[in-house]
Amino acid sequence: MLLAEVENFEKWVHETKFKIMRPSTMNKYGVVLDDFGMKTILEKLMESKVFFPEVGGSNLDSHHGFVLEYGIDRDADLGFHVDDSEVSSNVGMGKQFSGGELFFRGVRCDKHVNTETQPEEIFDYSHVPGRAVLHRGRHRHGARATTSGNRINLLLWCRSSVFRESRKYQKDFSSWCAECQRKKKERQRQSVAAIKMDLLRREGQTAT
Numbered sequence: 001m002l003l004a005e006v007e008n009f010e011k012w013v014h015e016t017k018f019k020i021m022r023p024s025t026m027n028k029y030g031v032v033l034d035d036f037g038m039k040t041i042l043e044k045l046m047e048s049k050v051f052f053p054e055v056g057g058s059n060l061d062s063h064h065g066f067v068l069e070y071g072i073d074r075d076a077d078l079g080f081h082v083d084d085s086e087v088s089s090n091v092g093m094g095k096q097f098s099g100g101e102l103f104f105r106g107v108r109c110d111k112h113v114n115t116e117t118q119p120e121e122i123f124d125y126s127h128v129p130g131r132a133v134l135h136r137g138r139h140r141h142g143a144r145a146t147t148s149g150n151r152i153n154l155l156l157w158c159r160s161s162v163f164r165e166s167r168k169y170q171k172d173f174s175s176w177c178a179e180c181q182r183k184k185k186e187r188q189r190q191s192v193a194a195i196k197m198d199l200l201r202r203e204g205q206t207a208t
């Protein structure tokens with residue numbers, strides 16, 4: 001039913017040449033669900049989530065919900081990005097398609113968003129219609145080209161104003177940014193090595 005609504009809406013937009021807001025600057029197609037009466041149901045969906053508390057997942061209080069369509073006459077793929085969300089839900093809605101795999105490449109804070117991907121962070125996923133993928137908004141990802149058929153997805157970007165406010169005063173995001181975590185471990189390793197060196201040096205001095 002939702003897909004029929006989306007199709008009708010797209011047809012109407014095409015026929016009337018009506019200018020609508022697309023879900024984000026990355027999409028030429030796709031519709032924002034709040035625009036056709038789905039605000040309350042999306043709020044309920046968002047409130048039911050308690051995943052990813054380290055990125056505000058237990059304090060979600062606003063959302064951006066939309067449907068995306070890929071394939072011939074629609075968008076082909078989606079470039080590498082992070083979402084403007086704390087937690088994102090991505091539901092595969094069909095239809096018949098090939099291609100369109102999602103690729104994930106590690107969670108990053110603003111400062112480290114363009115840093116190298118580590119081998120263990122490479123994760124590709126072929127979306128199955130009817131299944132939802134839930135991920136941190138800061139988990140870098142993209143969607144490969146849909147090579148045949150139509151791929152349609154329901155996206156819900158969930159945000160937490162409390163998390164966003166608290167983030168302004170922090171520098172270290174090692175509880176969720178993999179690069180902050182690596183840097184912190186490296187600092188700890190260096191400081192342990194320096195202490196060991198110092199102890200050895202002092203032991204050497206007392207022995208002579």
Ligand SMILES: O=C(O)CCC(=O)C(=O)O
Pocket residue numbers: 068078083090102127141142143153155
């Ligand atoms: O097409 C997809 O499955 C990915 C969509 C997405 O990542 C987004 O809209 O933020």
Ligand SMILES: [Fe+2]
Pocket residue numbers: 081082083088141
């Ligand atoms: Fe995304």
